[in-house]
Amino acid sequence: NAGVTQTPKFQVLKTGQSMTLQCAQDMNHEYMSWYRQDPGMGLRLIHYSVGAGITDQGEVPNGYNVSRSTTEDFPLRLLSAAPSQTSVYFCASRGGWGEGNEQFFGPGTRLTVL
Amino acid sequence: EDQVTQSPEALRLQEGESSSLNCSYTVSGLRGLFWYRQDPGKGPEFLFTLYSAGEEKEKERLKATLTKKESFLHITAPKPEDSATYLCAVQAAASYGKLTFGQGTILTVHP
Numbered sequence: 001n002a003g004v005t006q007t008p009k010f011q012v013l014k015t016g017q018s019m020t021l022q023c024a025q026d027m028n029h030e031y032m033s034w035y036r037q038d039p040g041m042g043l044r045l046i047h048y049s050v051g052a053g054i055t056d057q058g059e060v061p062n063g064y065n066v067s068r069s070t071t072e073d074f075p076l077r078l079l080s081a082a083p084s085q086t087s088v089y090f091c092a093s094r095g096g097w098g099e100g101n102e103q104f105f106g107p108g109t110r111l112t113v114l
Numbered sequence: 115e116d117q118v119t120q121s122p123e124a125l126r127l128q129e130g131e132s133s134s135l136n137c138s139y140t141v142s143g144l145r146g147l148f149w150y151r152q153d154p155g156k157g158p159e160f161l162f163t164l165y166s167a168g169e170e171k172e173k174e175r176l177k178a179t180l181t182k183k184e185s186f187l188h189i190t191a192p193k194p195e196d197s198a199t200y201l202c203a204v205q206a207a208a209s210y211g212k213l214t215f216g217q218g219t220i221l222t223v224h225p
Contacts, residue, residue, distance in 0.1 A: 004157075005214075031210065031211040033211060033212070035215075039209075040217060040219070042118075042216055042217040042218065043203075043213070043214040043215040044215075045212050045213070046210060047203035048210075048212060050154070050210050050211070058212060090158070092157075094211055100144055101148075101163050102148070103148075103160070103213065104160070104165060104212070105157035105158045105159070106157050107156060107157050108155075108156070108157050112207070
């Protein structure tokens with residue numbers, strides 16, 4: 001199993017550009033989520049999904065969009081990038097409660113918005 | 115609102131010098147408390163899940179404990195390879211999967 005994979009690893013955008021961060025998992029997990037990690041702020045939840053076709057907002061959803069058309073993939077879209085979205089983005093997945101309950105994290109995407 | 119506070123922010127130890135990291139939390143019904151290890155440039159790596167006060171879990175030189183208000187990560191005779199950022203997170207009973215994270219403790223172990 002590859003676990004949770006994310007692409008790209010690094011990205012530089014200009015203010016106003018849009019892009020999609022890709023996330024995929026091969027563990028047949030129902031639950032997937034996106035976090036951003038900023039110095040001194042810890043990891044904060046952006047959006048999450050409890051299954052294909054079902055998504056919901058987390059703590060800091062503004063400026064981001066998600067969809068979940070398959071169990072495996074959970075892309076994160078930046079609609080119009082802003083310097084405040086400069087951060088490291090992590091995707092995570094988890095099986096049903098009782099299956100170890102751990103969330104597996106991807107390696108991250110480091111995004112810089114100029 | 116769920117909150118997690120970790121202390122200290124940074125901890126420097128000599129190899130073999132045991133110590134503890136603290137995670138204080140407030141949550142509306144605890145479903146689980148999680149400890150993760152994060153190395154620079156990588157994603158968090160799962161260490162432990164604790165479910166109820168009094169529970170303890172061990173893995174190599176690490177032992178996690180839980181009370182109703184806080185969790186401790188005890189590191190016994192640490193080695194330089196234990197150097198990392200240690201993250202604590204809680205999941206509320208009403209939450210399907212949302213984790214609330216603390217800011218982390220940066221642990222450095224000198225040889």
